[in-house]
Amino acid sequence: MLVRFRSGRVNMTKKINLGVLISGNGTNLQAIIDASEAGSLDAVVKCVISNKVSAFGLERARKHGIEAIHLDHKQFENREAYDAKVVEILKERNIDLVILAGFMRIVTPVLLEAFKNRVMNIHPALLPAFPGLDAQKQALEYGAKVAGCTIHFVDAGTDTGPIILQKTVPILENDTEETLSERIHKEEHKSYPEAIQLFAKGRLSVEGRRVRVLPEADK
Ligand code: GRF
Numbered sequence: 001m002l003v004r005f006r007s008g009r010v011n012m013t014k015k016i017n018l019g020v021l022i023s024g025n026g027t028n029l030q031a032i033i034d035a036s037e038a039g040s041l042d043a044v045v046k047c048v049i050s051n052k053v054s055a056f057g058l059e060r061a062r063k064h065g066i067e068a069i070h071l072d073h074k075q076f077e078n079r080e081a082y083d084a085k086v087v088e089i090l091k092e093r094n095i096d097l098v099i100l101a102g103f104m105r106i107v108t109p110v111l112l113e114a115f116k117n118r119v120m121n122i123h124p125a126l127l128p129a130f131p132g133l134d135a136q137k138q139a140l141e142y143g144a145k146v147a148g149c150t151i152h153f154v155d156a157g158t159d160t161g162p163i164i165l166q167k168t169v170p171i172l173e174n175d176t177e178e179t180l181s182e183r184i185h186k187e188e189h190k191s192y193p194e195a196i197q198l199f200a201k202g203r204l205s206v207e208g209r210r211v212r213v214l215p216e217a218d219k
Contacts, residue, residue, distance in 0.1 A: 005117040007204035016200045017046040019095035021086070021103040026057020027185060028101040028122060028192050033064050035193035042200040046093045049086060051105055067093075073105065083110035090115070097199055100154065101192070109156060117206050119154040120199070122192050124184045126150060126166055131159035136180045139171065147171050147180060149188045151195040153206060162211045164204060165195045 018036075020029050029048060035041040048061035051073045061068040069089065076082040087110060090098060098111070100121040112119060125135035127150040130142070139147045148168040155161040167187040171180060198204050198213060205212040 005206040007117070007199040007202055007206075016043045016096040017094050018043050018097050018099050018196070019090045019093065020045055020048045020057075020061075020099045020101050022048060022050045022055050022057040022101050023052045023104040024055050024057065024102045026055065026060050026101065028188055029057045029099075030060050031189035032099065032101070032193055032196065033060065033066070035197075037064070041193050041197055043097070043196050046095060047089065049089060051082075051103070057102070079106065079108045080110045083108045087111055087114040097196065099192075099196065106158065107154060112154060112156065117153055120164070120195065121152055121154045121159070121161070122188055123150045123152070123159050124181065124188065126168065127152065127159055127163060134177075136184060137177050140175060140177060140180060145171055147184060149184050149191055151191055153211065162206055162209050164198070164211050164213075165191050167191050 047067040058068040098119040130138040151165045153161040169183045203214045
């Protein structure tokens with residue numbers, strides 16, 4: 001049987017609450033905050049959690065008056081215990097959608113079951129090609145001619161969940177990992193808010209592996 005899931009919440013007039021998990025710079029986080037503040041996103045970033053104390057994304061959150069939480073994974077016995085604490089924090093803040101934005105940790109069923117079909121990730125490659133680490137380097141070394149980014153719902157695998165959006169960029173003759181990453185990043189910053197907005201508007205229907213983008217509701 002095909003299990004269907006429709007995104008969004010019952011009261012669609014309200015903005016949805018986002019909890020963003022990061023480990024680093026947080027340029028995607030920044031793009032999401034900017035879109036939210038500009039009013040082009042029916043979502044607000046309620047809290048940012050980082051497993052790394054030095055993550056610049058925490059600083060970005062604070063600058064915008066967003067709660068920034070450092071949750072050190074080394075303080076927890078295993079991944080499940082860490083995720084249980086993450087779930088507790090997110091639930092306390094009524095988070096509707098969990099956004100992984102450069103979160104360099106594997107998430108466990110503890111988080112995925114608590115937020116079923118409500119965890120998104122962005123990956124700097126056109127999945128299913130080049131999953132895992134160093135995706136841009138993998139694409140270059142393979143000799144691919146196009147690259148891009150993928151936004152997907154997270155499942156128990158590594159970068160294997162149902163795909164929401166993909167954007168392509170060319171790979172140029174003289175590209176290095178840095179120049180390609182920069183080109184991909186630019187697309188990421190447009191695409192992540194776009195995918196979140198589709199979710200917030202209840203326009204994503206997950207049917208098995210396929211995510212259907214439903215037409216915009218009449219205003
Ligand atoms: C992005 O390239 C994203 O695709 C990957 O991690 C990177 C995070 O970059 N998952 P930033 O911290 O948002 O700048």
